[in-house]
Amino acid sequence: MQLNDLNQPARTVRFDRERLALEDVVAIARGAAQPVLSDDPAFRAAIARGADFLDRLLREDGTIYGVTTGYGDSCTVPVPLSLVAELPHHLYTYHGCGLGAFLTPAQTRAVMAARLASLSKGFSGVSVGLLEQIVRLFDAGLLPLIPSEGSVGASGDLTPLSYLAAVLCGEREVLRDGVQVPAAQALREAGIEPLRLRPKEGLAIMNGTAVMTGLxxxxxxxxxxxxxxxxxxxxxxxxxxxxxxxxxxxxxxxxxxxxxxxxxxxxxxxxxxxxxxxxxxxxxxxxxxxxxxxxxxxxxxxxxxxxxxxxxxxxxxxxxxxxxxxxxxxxxxxxxxxxxxxxxxxxxxxxxxxxxxxxxxxxxxxxxxxxxxxxxxxxxxxxxxxxxxxxxxxxxxxxxxxxxxxxxxxxxxxxxxxxxxxxxxxxxxxxxxxxxxxxxxxxxxxxxxxxxxxxxxxxxxxxxxxxxxxxxxxxxxxxxxxxxxxxxxxxxxxxxxxxxxxxxxxxxxxxxxxxxxxx
Incomplete structure (x- = not known):
């Protein structure tokens, strides 16, 4: 596989519920392919059903781990409904403790592709808007600066993936054309509205194996x-x-x-x-x-x-x-x-x-x-x-x-x-x-x-x-x-x-x- 001009990818890789090959991730990582989110109505409806189901549970005062409870060992701590909306943002905030060299641009694109693939399966309770926000980062050439150290590989890659979650919301830093830029500035200049995470979306982004899988x-x-x-x-x-x-x-x-x-x-x-x-x-x-x-x-x-x-x-x-x-x-x-x-x-x-x-x-x-x-x-x-x-x-x-x-x-x-x-x-x-x-x-x-x-x-x-x-x-x-x-x-x-x-x-x-x- 030859490297291609990053501004002119040779092909697109469609993200939906179909199976991807590792070559798809490699092509995206190398800049030889660009990810696109499927516009199939059935796929988008399947994604929306998960988020809608969580909304209905919340209205019925259901107990949902990571939505109306704390995280990890704090699952026994109830979260008042008035604070549910803030909880996902606390999750990526307190996980902002990564160290070590940053992942390379190719590695970062591979990680983003792996997380997008998992969330596109439709079993994570996220909105279509979250998936679209990840694709927007690709389209704008904005790569979260992700420290390589700090994950024990369960509950997934929590700390490194917190840097992706934060950037989606306009926080922390990105690499743009090889230059480090504050995420808020980069999103604003790209015309991208920072995301406000819905219930469970912070957990869905971070609580998975995307870093190890992309690498x-x-x-x-x-x-x-x-x-x-x-x-x-x-x-x-x-x-x-x-x-x-x-x-x-x-x-x-x-x-x-x-x-x-x-x-x-x-x-x-x-x-x-x-x-x-x-x-x-x-x-x-x-x-x-x-x-x-x-x-x-x-x-x-x-x-x-x-x-x-x-x-x-x-x-x-x-x-x-x-x-x-x-x-x-x-x-x-x-x-x-x-x-x-x-x-x-x-x-x-x-x-x-x-x-x-x-x-x-x-x-x-x-x-x-x-x-x-x-x-x-x-x-x-x-x-x-x-x-x-x-x-x-x-x-x-x-x-x-x-x-x-x-x-x-x-x-x-x-x-x-x-x-x-x-x-x-x-x-x-x-x-x-x-x-x-x-x-x-x-x-x-x-x-x-x-x-x-x-x-x-x-x-x-x-x-x-x-x-x-x-x-x-x-x-x-x-x-x-x-x-x-x-x-x-x-x-x-x-x-x-x-x-x-x-x-x-x-x-x-x-x-x-x-x-x-x-x-």
Whole structure:
């Protein structure tokens, strides 16, 4: 998926009660799509029925959690009808205690899309006007400044989502065209009337899993691309190391039926143009594990991604606040759908599988730069020849940096979900930690992308040197095309030079998913 001009999205994503795919959220996050609220009368009537039902209960003096009672452990505290209208505004006010870095613009759009999706299911008791207000923020390019820290993942993402609720009402701050602006000023200049929340609307916005779910959609998209990129890098590493392509033989992989792993092996056969020949030609009989077992490592993530997708998309397409408003059956159902356990498990699992990609690439790089293991290539893959070779150190420092990024990624694989804390007077006594897991996963992805950028430099250098050392060798066509696509982003290293500009260019390409990798 390519980034599009934020002012000219390629398509729209309709929000109603139909199922969304995580790609819809990713497209909105990247600015490639714009959300629109369905104008179908049946959909809008279904949303209105929930709000109307709550209004009728209020007129009949019904007891409704979070409407005529306090929140959380304060559910036993009755709220006088004269103060019901103020209660939602108190909810986002006292949750204004988030810290940490603000979510990025892409992450914020993903969060807003995830919350809009949940509220559009029609079981939250909100008005159509609230949904329209979220869409207005998108249309005006106004992004709430949301601190990333402060959620335990149940009762949902209360503190970070309070910043969305406040902005809808003209409070706190937004990011507009990259500049921080007071929300009241930004709404006024956009011609948007601040919202006055109806009963339960504050709770409906905040008491859900939108932050962890929005971040999980972005994480899945990046992990899927990294699995493909790591496979392509592995093929280039195998070529540079003069490896054995028969390690990826179709018959060999047919006897271990993990579909994702088999798919990775098929990609490697395609990249290396393996034709089933088992000739050794004097090569080492078995390549080291980081090459030979690459499909088994990458395949774990490839096989897990469909499960992760199901968990993330089910959460995305759920009504996940409390209480659930059953307008058709005229019931208020108290439950725990704000609990983010499925997202927590998916993110904890994903960061483990992704960190293993970093470790795999780091091991491949260690082989490539070491003259004892790289099948005749220069030490540190230095491209310098002649007298100046003595002062040229090639990729020595890059390997150190890649090792540091790998170590940090591996360190972050401790599962967040096992660190549940009892909070809020022991009302929230078992919590998911899903948002922390999602943030950790995104950091592991970032570090692994940095390792991948380092390996792109390394395998480009290694393939160039292999062709120089063995002039009879030719790159398989798919790998030759990849090196052409890398173009000026990665040129061979002869005289020592700083490599961080190359790394930044490559990281931008990775995050833009600039290269089409496999069908």
């Amino acid at each position: 999980a959609c972005l994480a899945w998209d990046r992990a899927d691309y990294l699995a493909r990129l790591t496979t392509r890098i592995t093929a280039l590493a195998s070529f540079a190391l003069d490896g054995n392509d028969h390690h990826f033989d179709e018959t060999l992989f047919s006897v271990k039926p993990h579909a994702g792993m088999q798919g990775v092996a098929a990609w490697l056969r395609q990249d290396l143009e393996y034709g089933g020949q088992l000739e050794r030609n004097g090569k080492r009989l078995q390549d080291r594990y980081s090459i030979r077992c690459a499909p088994h490592v990458i395949g774990v993530l490839a096989d897990a991604l469909p499960f992760f997708r199901t968990a993330i998309e089910n959460e995305l397409n759920s009504a996940n606040d409390n209480p659930i408003i059953d307008a058709e059956g005229e019931r208020v159902l108290h439950g725990g759908h704000f609990y983010g356990g499925h997202i927590a498990f998916a993110m904890d699992g994903m960061k483990n599988a992704v960190a293993n990609l970093a470790d795999l690439l780091d091991r491949q790089m260690a082989l490539l730069v070491d003259a004892r293991y790289n099948a005749g290539l220069p030490a540190n893959l230095s491209g310098m020849e002649g007298e100046r070779a003595a002062i040229s150190h090639g990729l020595k420092a890059l390997q150190i940096s890649a090792s540091a990024w790998t170590a940090e990624a591996l360190k972050l694989t401790m599962p967040a979900s096992v660190f549940s804390r009892s909070t809020e007077c022991h009302n929230q006594d078992k919590v998911s930690m899903g948002t922390i897991a999602a943030r950790d996963c995104l950091r592991v992805l970032e570090l692994t992308e940095q390792v991948a950028a380092a390996l792109l430099i390394t395998v480009r250098q290694g393939a160039w040197l292999r062709c120089r050392v063995d002039p009879a060798r030719t790159l398989p066509a798919p790998l030759a095309r990849m090196l052409e696509l890398l173009g000026d982003d990665v040129t061979p290293v002869t005289e020592d030079r700083r490599l961080d500009p190359d790394l930044h260019r490559l990281l931008a390409r990775i995050r833009d998913q600039a290269w089409s990798l496999y069908a």
